[in-house]
Amino acid sequence: MQRSYELMFIVRPDMADEDLDRLISTLESQVATAGGTVKSVDRMGKRRLAYMVRRFQDGVYILFTIEGSGAVVRELERRLRVTEPVIKFMTVRVDEEQKRQAKIKAIRESRAPGKAAPPAEMAETGTAPATA
Amino acid sequence: MAEETTRTTAPAGADGGGEPPAAHPTVTPGPRPPRPARGPREGGRKYFRRKKVCKFCVEKIDSINYKDVRLLAQFVAESGKIVPRRLTGVCTPHQRRLSTAIKQARNIALLPFAGRA
Numbered sequence: 001m002q003r004s005y006e007l008m009f010i011v012r013p014d015m016a017d018e019d020l021d022r023l024i025s026t027l028e029s030q031v032a033t034a035g036g037t038v039k040s041v042d043r044m045g046k047r048r049l050a051y052m053v054r055r056f057q058d059g060v061y062i063l064f065t066i067e068g069s070g071a072v073v074r075e076l077e078r079r080l081r082v083t084e085p086v087i088k089f090m091t092v093r094v095d096e097e098q099k100r101q102a103k104i105k106a107i108r109e110s111r112a113p114g115k116a117a118p119p120a121e122m123a124e125t126g127t128a129p130a131t132a
Numbered sequence: 133m134a135e136e137t138t139r140t141t142a143p144a145g146a147d148g149g150g151e152p153p154a155a156h157p158t159v160t161p162g163p164r165p166p167r168p169a170r171g172p173r174e175g176g177r178k179y180f181r182r183k184k185v186c187k188f189c190v191e192k193i194d195s196i197n198y199k200d201v202r203l204l205a206q207f208v209a210e211s212g213k214i215v216p217r218r219l220t221g222v223c224t225p226h227q228r229r230l231s232t233a234i235k236q237a238r239n240i241a242l243l244p245f246a247g248r249a
Contacts, residue, residue, distance in 0.1 A: 051245060090240045101194050
């Protein structure tokens with residue numbers, strides 16, 4: 001089952017840039033070996049944490065967008081848990097939300113021409129109950 | 133039932149009968165004309181309150197995402213609590229998604245669980 005996930009994790013702020021690069025590239029390769037694909041990697045940069053995490057007040061946020069099965073996520077989370085510089089992570093499933101938004105967009109687009117020509121919209125609403 | 137009998141007896145009493153007036157005075161407090169008007173308490177709302185509207189419906193914000201801290205922060209009180217619908221005017225479906233987004237944001241330390249430490 002292919003699903004898309006967003007994996008956000010926080011790395012300790014005192015980490016060197018090259019170490020961070022290495023960490024990200026190893027994680028990417030681990031996703032690939034687990035059978036998933038990395039759609040995008042977004043470095044959101046250093047941010048102040050809303051609360052203390054492992055005695056850190058700041059953290060470097062990184063966002064992965066992944067496609068794959070639940071097994072990929074499980075494996076990746078296990079890896080993150082044992083990776084020392086990662087202080088917090090969270091995985092969110094996004095495909096259903098994306099589907100919902102695509103639906104809304106489609107509805108809105110189908111309505112837009114209806115507004116331009118009111119008779120067409122009326123005809124549309126007239127046929128809707130008949131089909132339902 | 134009692135009102136009906138009084139109404140029928142009232143004209144009879146006016147015509148001049150011995151017995152009906154005896155029953156009549158006891159029931160006269162019963163028939164109450166102001167009741168159908170239904171206006172003893174008209175006070176109620178003293179000042180006009182602007183109707184609250186759902187921000188997400190009005191501005192057509194489709195995505196309520198945990199990453200959008202600026203947006204979420206508007207619906208979080210200073211103490212870190214989620215502001216109830218009755219104060220913000222957000223509609224039920226949007227409030228539901230808003231609360232999940234806020235909870236996700238809290239989990240990844242974008243928003244506080246409890247006010248600023």
